[in-house]
Structure formats: structure tokens, C-alpha cells
Amino acid sequence: MIAKPRTEPVPVVPGRTSAPRDHHFRGSLGRFATGVAIVTFDGVTKRHGITVNSFTSVSMDPPLVLVSIARTTRAHNELAGRPFTVNILGAEQRQLAMHFAGRPGPEPRWVEGETAPRLSSVLAYFECKPWAAYDGGDHTLYIGEVVDFNYRNGDALAFANSTFTTIPESQLGMEDLL
Numbered sequence: 001m002i003a004k005p006r007t008e009p010v011p012v013v014p015g016r017t018s019a020p021r022d023h024h025f026r027g028s029l030g031r032f033a034t035g036v037a038i039v040t041f042d043g044v045t046k047r048h049g050i051t052v053n054s055f056t057s058v059s060m061d062p063p064l065v066l067v068s069i070a071r072t073t074r075a076h077n078e079l080a081g082r083p084f085t086v087n088i089l090g091a092e093q094r095q096l097a098m099h100f101a102g103r104p105g106p107e108p109r110w111v112e113g114e115t116a117p118r119l120s121s122v123l124a125y126f127e128c129k130p131w132a133a134y135d136g137g138d139h140t141l142y143i144g145e146v147v148d149f150n151y152r153n154g155d156a157l158a159f160a161n162s163t164f165t166t167i168p169e170s171q172l173g174m175e176d177l178l
């Protein structure tokens, strides 16, 4: 059954949580449409990839980006103090998103970046050196300083209401006009 949206705002009471309220909080957050990215990096013993939609740009000068990583993930502790790449996915890369979200498929193709490993054929990437990490409740906010980046043309993969969707490519070179 599809949950009927509430018309009244749900008050946030610190320290008091309930399953329905948590569910509604997730539902409310899900109304914010995002892109989809994979954070890749070399840990102590293995190479990691984790699908995220918590990516955001932070600063132009210096160039900083942020991802929010759940403490419960295997990537969480390993990422501390390590260089990483944020790989932004194209519309045709849903399987790749699921591969790094606990539903492994065929091994993806890797590229050995200058600073951190990255994934082949992604829509854009940002190779980062570690800049800072902040407590974010049950997540940690990892901020990276971008040292290399690039992009290709193509439709973007998006995520909204717990579902993947496509954002069509807008006119090429729009950013040059801004």
C-alpha cells in the first residue's frame, strides 16, 4: 500500500523517535531529488566503493565536496584520512549503483587515478584529498579537496522517492554561458 501523504507537518521532538515517524522522515527526505554517485578509495586491505546520494559541492576556492557516510557501513572507518574519488553516474549506470549498494553484479572496470581509484565511463568524477571529517550523528560528513575532475556528455542518473530516474542532458556547454 502506498502511504497517504500527511497534510500537517510532523514535529521533530529530540530524543523521541518512533518507527512511523522515522518512516515519514525518510519519506520526506526522499522528496528531495538527487543525483547518484559512488565513492571509491583504497582501504587498508581492499578497494572500496559505496553508492551515495548525499554528495554536495561545498566550496569553489578551495574546491571542496562533501559526502555523508553511515557509521554502519564497512566504508565508514576505512575512509577516514584517505584520498577518495566521487564518481557521478550516468543514466545507464543503475546496475553499477546497485553493485556498490550491496547487490553485487559483474566486476566494474576501474581506472587508476592519480590520487584515488575511480570507475570507468562515469558521467563525471572528482578525485579528492582528505580535507576534514565532521560528526554527523549516525553518519560522518567527509569533506574532500578536489585535485582532479572531468566530465562527459550524457543523461544523468537521479534518485527520488526511493526510485532511480533519468535527468536528460540539457543543452551542451550551458555552463560556459553562465
Ligand SMILES: Cc1cc2nc3c(=O)[nH]c(=O)nc-3n(C[C@H](O)[C@H](O)[C@H](O)COP(=O)(O)O)c2cc1C
Pocket (backbone or CB within 6 Å): 036, 049, 050, 051, 052, 053, 054, 055, 068, 069, 070, 071, 072, 073, 074, 075, 076, 097, 098, 100, 101, 102, 159
Ligand atoms: C541510491 C542510494 C543512495 C545511497 N546513499 C547513501 C549515502 O549517502 N550514505 C551512505 O552511507 N549510504 C548510502 N547508501 C547505502 C549504501 O550504498 C549501502 O549501505 C552500501 O551497501 C554500504 O556499503 P559498505 O558497507 O560495503 O561500505 C545509498 C544507497 C543507494 C542505493
